[in-house]
Amino acid sequence: MTQWTELNDESRVRWETIAEFWDDYMGDESNRFHRELIRSQTEQLLQIQQGHIVLDIGCGNGNFTRRLSDLGANVVAFDYSSKMIERAKLRTKDKLNIRYKVLDATNPIALSELGKDKFDRAVSNMALMDISDVGPLITNLHTLLKRNGTVVFSIPHPCFQTPNMREIQETEDLNGSLITRNSIQIFDYLTPEPYQAIGIRGQSVEHYMFHRPLEYYFKQFFTSGFVLDGFLEPSFIKEKDEAKFDWYDIPPVCIFRFKKV
Template sequence: MSEIADAEVARCWDSNADQWTDDVRNGFDVYRDRFTFPAFIDAMPQIDGLEVVDFGCGEGTNTRAFAKRGARLTGLDISQRMIEHACQNEADDPLGIKYLVSSYSEHCGLPDASFDAVLSTMALMDGPDLSGAVREAFRLLRPGGFIHFSILHPCFITPGLGWERDEEGQVVGLRVARYFDRSTFTEHWRFGDRPKDEDVVPFAVPRFPRTIGDYLNALAAAGFVLTALVEPQPAPDACEDVPRFARWRDLGAFLLIVTAKRPTV
């Protein structure tokens, strides 16, 4: 099942890659730029001087940001086309990053205990085999190393999510439904800040809903020890500049950031 699902994930992201890369590098991913990535960095342990692997690196924007913080980076992604974009950026502006096309849920060919940290930004929820991904992270980490990842908050971003509105149409609540529905589906969407009349094919993003217990139990089963769990709210200036962020400040959590350590013994 994993092999078939991985192949479909790769196909979708290869198809998304060109538009995704253009959108991200032209500032249309405002959630990443103003909320999810700054929150990830704020919660991230020190990585200066560390050997780091980025699970689900995509076209490499976040990978490059990690490298600029003094880490030695390897980027891993299942999409050949995404890695091609990342490699081209590295060729144009070298930061010493190595890129590899591979699922993060299988043995990627890199040596055991060869990294100090595994980072993953908004990617683990989009892979079919979470347990395999966490085991691979554990294998790659040296004793004392850590995994630090962000995902859509599984308690709030559920298959039955919906906004509740008052008589004036103002959003006043968040409906959470079908929390335990783990049925996979493919979501079609585009970045919301693109002009509405643009002829842009929506991204096809395979989704694999899970509970918060699924994530934490996968970490425990692999041998990790949880060290931090963060549910950030958008910053005040971000809510002022992007008013729809206020829904995730006041009504529910959009983002979950987890840090866990591989024990030294």
């Protein structure tokens, strides 16, 4: 939302503060959340082919950027945190098909300078919810992508992860069997709202996140000349009874694929 642009500088400062902490935590392989919910499903929707030119938006420390390189893509990856890009470069060795940039996704001029009809694919893993105004990015993606190019992005599922949502686990004696159910309580789904969150326990400051309902993303992409042609709602696989809440029958994320038309 354009009214949140005044938070953009503060958001970037906070990510600069916690960038090294996040990089240390994520390492070269990222965390379970990304490994089990994001990576394989995103690859499924991207359908990378040898020689594809790919734009990686909000690349962080470059975990998925390097995976794209391994799949044969030539990658331009950017993040607005200079410290994240420094860490990404340090972790990237002997990969000549990756170029990292410090770039703010809310800056339409900087986005347009990336090229016209240049990219076969664009991807953003769990980053759009951290961007104060996604309008310039979505508008420019239509120019940046080649004909029939696609953009795949993942975000926390806005239907189930609203600001101040509550995770609930209840155990019930049902016909002599103890049944445990996970549920959530959500608030103000339809109200776009910035909020502060702890993504990794132990980070020194909260970072900003920006809640938007599904309708907002659909409208932005549809009016910019895209059609939705892929959508996934991954969740963890429950292999045994757990004594804590986890995302089994409720998807914590959703992954979209929009195609340029």
